[in-house]
Amino acid sequence: xxxxxxxxxxxxxxxxxxxxxxxxxxMIFTATHHVNFAQGEMxxxxxxxxxxxxxxxxxxxxxxxxxxxxxxxxxxIVQKIxxxxxxxxPVLASVGVFIGLLxxxxxxxxxxxxxxxxxxxxxxxxxxxxxxxxxxRHELGSTAITVVVLFSVWAFFRFTSLGLAMRAAAFxxxxxxxxxxxxxxxxxxxxxxxxxIGAIAGMxxxxxxxxxxxxxxxxxxxxxxxxxxxxxxNPLGAVLGGFLVGIIENLGxxxxxxxxxxxxxxxxxxxxxxxxxxxxxxxKVLASRx
Amino acid sequence: MSRTGIIIACILMAAVPYFFxxxxxxxxxxxxxxYAVAILGLNLVTGYxxxxxxxxxAFYAVGAYTTAILMDKFDVPYWATLPIxxxxxxxxxxxxxxxxxRLGGLYLALTTFxxxxxxxxxLKYRLxxxxxxxxxxxxxxxxxxxxxxPMTGDQWVFLFTLLVGIVCFVLSANLVxxxxxxxxxxIRDQPLAAEAMGxxxxxxxxxxxxxxxxxxxxxxxxxxxxxxxxxPDAFGVPLSLTFFVGFVVGGGASIVGPIFxxxxxxxxxxxxxxxxxxxxxxxxxxxxxxxxFLAPGGCASLVRKAAPYMxxxxxxx
Numbered sequence: 241x242x243x244x245x246x247x248x249x250x251x252x253x254x255x256x257x258x259x260x261x262x263x264x265x266x267m268i269f270t271a272t273h274h275v276n277f278a279q280g281e282m283x284x285x286x287x288x289x290x291x292x293x294x295x296x297x298x299x300x301x302x303x304x305x306x307x308x309x310x311x312x313x314x315x316x317i318v319q320k321i322x323x324x325x326x327x328x329x330p331v332l333a334s335v336g337v338f339i340g341l342l343x344x345x346x347x348x349x350x351x352x353x354x355x356x357x358x359x360x361x362x363x364x365x366x367x368x369x370x371x372x373x374x375x376x377r378h379e380l381g382s383t384a385i386t387v388v389v390l391f392s393v394w395a396f397f398r399f400t401s402l403g404l405a406m407r408a409a410a411f412x413x414x415x416x417x418x419x420x421x422x423x424x425x426x427x428x429x430x431x432x433x434x435x436x437i438g439a440i441a442g443m444x445x446x447x448x449x450x451x452x453x454x455x456x457x458x459x460x461x462x463x464x465x466x467x468x469x470x471x472x473x474n475p476l477g478a479v480l481g482g483f484l485v486g487i488i489e490n491l492g493x494x495x496x497x498x499x500x501x502x503x504x505x506x507x508x509x510x511x512x513x514x515x516x517x518x519x520x521x522x523x524k525v526l527a528s529r530x
Numbered sequence: 531m532s533r534t535g536i537i538i539a540c541i542l543m544a545a546v547p548y549f550f551x552x553x554x555x556x557x558x559x560x561x562x563x564x565y566a567v568a569i570l571g572l573n574l575v576t577g578y579x580x581x582x583x584x585x586x587x588a589f590y591a592v593g594a595y596t597t598a599i600l601m602d603k604f605d606v607p608y609w610a611t612l613p614i615x616x617x618x619x620x621x622x623x624x625x626x627x628x629x630x631x632r633l634g635g636l637y638l639a640l641t642t643f644x645x646x647x648x649x650x651x652x653l654k655y656r657l658x659x660x661x662x663x664x665x666x667x668x669x670x671x672x673x674x675x676x677x678x679x680p681m682t683g684d685q686w687v688f689l690f691t692l693l694v695g696i697v698c699f700v701l702s703a704n705l706v707x708x709x710x711x712x713x714x715x716x717i718r719d720q721p722l723a724a725e726a727m728g729x730x731x732x733x734x735x736x737x738x739x740x741x742x743x744x745x746x747x748x749x750x751x752x753x754x755x756x757x758x759x760x761x762p763d764a765f766g767v768p769l770s771l772t773f774f775v776g777f778v779v780g781g782g783a784s785i786v787g788p789i790f791x792x793x794x795x796x797x798x799x800x801x802x803x804x805x806x807x808x809x810x811x812x813x814x815x816x817x818x819x820x821x822x823f824l825a826p827g828g829c830a831s832l833v834r835k836a837a838p839y840m841x842x843x844x845x846x847x
Contacts, residue, residue, distance in 0.1 A: 275640075322819065325823065326826065329822075329826035332576075332777075332778050333778070333822045333826035333827070334822075335582075336778040337819050339771055340818035341819070342771075342815070343812065344812045347811025347814075347815065348811075351812065457647075457767070461644060461647050464644065465640075468637070468640055501652070501655060504651050504652060506644050506648070507641075507644035507645055507647070511629055511641060511644075514629045514641060
């Protein structure tokens with residue numbers, strides 16, 4: 241029983257990371273109807289920036305803050321320079337650009353920081369496990385950070401006028417423009433925000449999986465599965481889905497399929513959701529007007 | 531281009547390498563044809579039918595493994611593995627498409643992406659190890675030219691691949707020109723109107739997916755014969771992304787597009803490698819993005835724009 245509980249708790253910890261990436265994906269998807277395949281690589285690159293800063297002597301939380309700002313600036317620039325000119329181009333052209341970005345970030349990271357695995361420090365200390373031995377300090381800390389981030393994003397969209405403007409720009413660009421919302425700026429901000437969230441997720445996952453240029457591959461897939469399980473139209477659902485996938489992944493990996501087929505679990509989850517409940521657990525069933 | 535033009539082009543494609551290309555160049559050209567067929571399969575489902583697939587590497591893998599297992603364990607001659615591999619891949623594609631195709635394009639993209647991630651793991655899985663050879667993969671023998679033809683094995687493999695490739699391209703061109711092709715495009719552009727006109731959308735989408743998987747599976751078989759080796763890690767996400775890049779570069783809903791796409795994905799990485807040994811991926815990415823800006827519709831759209839100025843289309847007099 242203790243073993244099961246342990247798996248559940250570490251599932252919650254990794255689920256939080258999937259939830260963050262899932263949230264970043266869903267944000268960009270609702271705003272632009274694009275799935276950013278480079279999301280994971282951008283997060284990985286930001287994590288390297290954090291490591292470089294820490295190694296240069298910047299205190300952890302200072303590096304943490306600088307990295308988030310850096311990631312948001314990069315996200316905004318990418319949207320402004322690469323995505324905006326392609327707004328009226330075929331969707332496939334923007335997918336091509338996403339894949340190009342994926343190659344660039346991956347390759348540049350390997351070039352500058354080499355492909356060797358690097359340990360990444362955790363800010364929560366190395367001390368013994370907490371809560372009756374079920375949670376490591378880092379797992380507890382990163383889950384707390386994730387929850388704080390997810391809650392602030394929710395509050396930002398729910399209670400600030402900027403958040404409202406961003407939702408409006410995503411929901412109905414034409415009407416928003418008519419009432420004076422600068423839609424292009426809102427999209428760029430959305431990209432910045434998503435990129436910042438990705439960076440936090442990267443910094444939280446790196447102490448667990450070690451840092452290397454291909455760190456985010458599996459994470460991105462679980463995030464996809466989480467977003468789908470929770471409902472890709474619903475940010476809160478995507479978050480819950482991320483946590484659920486984390487738990488399923490850990491339990492399944494430990495007791496059902498073994499670690500070598502862990503990634504295939506994501507495929508099973510995705511196919512099961514699509515077959516049984518296509519809108520996801522918390523998603524809206526979309527009806528289109530004929 | 532007229533039909534005679536196409537036939538002359540095919541003969542030239544077959545003859546030029548025979549006389550001029552060295553062994554390694556011939557191998558690269560064989561891979562170009564193989565990739566072109568794989569990308570053609572992707573183009574049928576994504577370009578003509580509007581269903582984004584990010585996991586066609588999985589069907590390529592199934593095709594390659596079917597051929598390798600049949601040749602290695604059951605002593606089936608290489609040419610006889612192609613129809614079997616086509617049937618297996620079509621069935622596999624139909625099954626994968628069944629749950630996903632009833633839904634929007636993004637869901638299919640996610641499902642196929644997950645498939646691309648899962649395939650190397652499944653191929654390594656120990657229950658199938660007796661057949662798949664596990665991590666080591668399977669080594670197969672290079673086919674000899676038949677009837678004592680005076681050519682090397684490489685030359686024969688190239689000609690064989692080219693022949694199968696031409697058949698695939700002709701069949702696809704006919705498919706998209708006919709009634710079914712128009713129905714495929716109608717579903718892509720106006721699903722509601724298509725359904726109102728009596729097209730069974732889910733069925734046609736699933737069937738298109740099966741045909742697409744079949745083409746890509748055949749390409750996988752050809753690839754396995756050319757490379758003479760299959761191993762799980764060659765069929766991961768990068769391969770699926772390669773096909774997708776080739777598709778986007780070539781341009782959607784085009785029969786000639788996949789040829790340009792295949793040339794791009796086969797040769798540009800080498801060029802990128804020569805430009806920068808340190809970060810070839812970055813150069814590749816920049817070239818890809820640059821191409822997307824110059825020709826958002828892919829190379830096929832450039833060809834379409836240039837066509838009226840070509841000598842064979844110019845009005846005389």
